[in-house]
Structures are given as C-alpha cells and as structure tokens.
Amino acid sequence: MRALTWHGKHDVRVDTVPDPEIINPRDAIIKITSTAICGSDLHLYDGYIPTMKAGDILGHEFMGEVVETGAKSTLKKGQRVVVPFVIACGSCYFCGKHQYSACDNSNPADNQDISEELWGHPAAGLFGYSHMTGGYAGGQAEYVRVPFSDVGPIVIPDGIDDEKVLFLSDILPTGWMAAENADIEPGDTVAVWGCGPVGLFAIQSAFLMGAQRVIAIDHFPNRLALARQMGAEVLNYEDTKIYEALMELTGGIGPDAVIDAVGLESHGLFADNVLDQIKATAFLGTERPHVLRQAIVACRKGGRVSVPGVYGGFVDKFPMGAFMEKGLTMKSGQTHVQHYLPGLLNAILEEKIDTTFLISHRMALEDAPHGYDIFKNQQNDVTKVVLKPGLAKAA
Known part of the structure; x- marks a missing residue:
C-alpha cells in the first residue's frame, strides 16, 4: 500500500510499504477514506518529538471502511468508522475511569521506558506518533491496523459525509x-x-x-x-x-x-x-x-x-x-476521545456542531508532503488539510 512516512526533520515521503495484517483477535483493518494533517503532526515534522524512526507511518486523524476483523472485534466488514487517535484497551484502571488517554495496556512494554522516565508513568498508545507512544503505524495511508477495535472506533450512519465527522478522531473532542x-x-x-x-x-x-x-x-x-x-x-x-x-x-x-x-x-x-x-x-x-x-x-x-x-x-x-x-x-492532558464520541456525534447529527468550515484544502494522499509544507508555512491560508487516498495526485 501507499503511506506517508517520516524520514527526518521536514522530510516526509509517500512510499510503498507492506499492507497491515491482523495481529491480535481484537484488531481490525480499515481502508482509509479520509485522513487529516494535525497541528500535532507538525511537532513531528519539525523534529521536536523524540523516538521517531525513518519509515514510520504518520497520521492520527482518520476514518474509513472496515475491510477485515479479528475474531474478537465488534466491528463488521463494510461499516464506516471514525477512529480515535488514542488507543485504549477499555479494561485497565484508567479506562475504567473513562480516562482513555491514560490507558495502561495500549503501549507495548518495550516502548514505555522513555515516557516513563520523562513523565513518571508510561504514555498510552497513539497512532502515528513516535515509538514513545507505542510505535503504531498511523492513518495517513491507504490502510491501517486498529488495535482494540472493540473499544475505540465509532460507527457512522449511512449518508453522512466524511467531512462532517472526520474531526471526531481528534480535534473536535x-x-x-x-x-x-x-x-x-x-x-x-x-x-x-x-x-x-x-x-x-x-x-x-x-x-x-x-x-x-x-x-x-x-x-x-x-x-x-x-x-x-x-x-x-x-x-x-x-x-x-x-x-x-x-x-x-x-x-x-x-x-x-x-x-x-x-x-x-x-x-x-x-x-x-x-x-x-x-x-x-x-x-x-x-x-x-x-x-x-x-x-x-x-x-x-x-x-x-x-x-x-x-x-x-x-x-x-x-x-x-x-x-x-x-x-x-x-x-x-491528551484527550479521552472515546468518552466524548457518542455525545459529539449526536451533536453533529443534530446540527448543533459544524466542523466543515475548517477545511481549507483537500488533496490526494500522494500530495501529502506538499500538504505538510503549506500547513507549516502558510498558516494564514491553510486551516486544515484533508487527504483522500482515492484522489488522483495533482498535476
């Protein structure tokens, strides 16, 4: 598949990488239909966040269609879902308090040392945001593996355009x-x-x-x-x-x-x-x-x-x-996205909240490096870049 990968400060590239696979029974594979560049991604782009490795797949604001599920996933093939940027197990002490961004189980043990030393406790897992937060592949790609898919993603009703709900993944909550x-x-x-x-x-x-x-x-x-x-x-x-x-x-x-x-x-x-x-x-x-x-x-x-x-x-x-x-x-604190999703989705469906005004640019996934460049350097004109893997690359 094609995915946006990090190679150093101000160096991101769209590469061909292996397709994601089911690793755990609670996993799901999502075909990305829309993904966005976040202001937090610029911290990676500018080299401020440690433990990035060349080839890491970026992106933590995304949604798409379920194409494969593990045996214990509650999702079904064909469903459209928005995926929280926070990865949470749903059963640890913190998830029990709805403090999902403090999850104790989503960051693999061999990735916890740096965040524990820096912050006193290990960070939760996040999509596409360094090995300090789990080293998970992000969603600025054609496909992504979603761990704990029975806890995070929220199913979107048919007929609702991606752009109305995409920002449930992060910036709205x-x-x-x-x-x-x-x-x-x-x-x-x-x-x-x-x-x-x-x-x-x-x-x-x-x-x-x-x-x-x-x-x-x-x-x-x-x-x-x-x-x-x-x-x-x-x-x-x-x-x-x-x-x-x-x-x-x-x-x-x-x-x-x-x-x-x-x-x-x-x-x-x-x-x-x-x-x-x-x-x-x-x-x-x-x-x-x-x-x-x-x-x-x-x-x-x-x-x-x-x-x-x-x-x-x-x-x-x-x-x-x-x-x-x-x-x-x-x-x-990082956002407890899962806690807020049902209420905010209802507010969008009831037209109490609009998010579409924010989008200034829509691009193909292949144009993502350009999207990062203008989001970094033209902030008066670029408020939000949404990437569409299905779009053709700009001429």
Missing part, C-alpha cells in the same frame, strides 16, 4: 475537552490563545457550554476572522499588548478561564520566546511556552487554566508564583 477542563460557567469570559483547529473548536465549545464572551488571540488574519464569525472578540498579538488588552476588556479582573491551544511552539518576537527558540535550536530546551506564561499571568484570581496544547518536555521560567498566589487551577 480535543477542543471540547479543553472547554470542559476550563470549568466554564454561564456568563464567563474565556480567553483562547491560538485560533488553529483546536482553538476554534474550543471557542465553539465554550459558547455551547455557556460562556458569555470568548476572546480569541492569534496573529493570522484569516484564523481571527473565523473566530470572529463564531462570535468571539479577537486580539492580534502583533499589534496589541495582550495582557493590557485583556485587563481593559475585563475591567481589570482578567478572564475567568484561559485556554492555551498553542502548546510548545509559540510564535512571536517576545524576549522570553526568542530565548526559548535559541535554547531549542541549541538542544538546551524543548519548549517555547510563551503562551502558557502569558495565560497564567492574565487569568483572574481564582480562575482556571486549560492546556490542550501539546507539551513534551520541561518548561522553563514557569510563573509558579503567579499560579500559586492567584489560586489558579490547571487541567491538561
């Missing part, structure tokens, strides 16, 4: 969980840093949860325009002093909740961010957490900090004094 982690109360003012896919879905979710005001912060005009269309007030950090603007907009109190939907690759020519970039380039650090620092300082006393943005290592200059003295609460 991630944006929803980000808003949920902010403990939004009716009438709240919520500030969201980053108007990429997760940030936009967090804005949409915050309004659905009762926020009175959402203030969106970015510097790409097109992304800010999308946030404004959702009803958010917008701030461009290139021409606005964000802390001062937030204080003015909230009468000096600060937002009730703040959401960092940016993560480890903050943009902007700020003193702390420039220093972080230098340290990352010199391999003296891994994160550029300017947004996290700014969000904590801006949040009101007694407020809530939600962090859906991906961080992988250690954060320097963390404003612990502000966090403690103001009595803030922080929640973060």
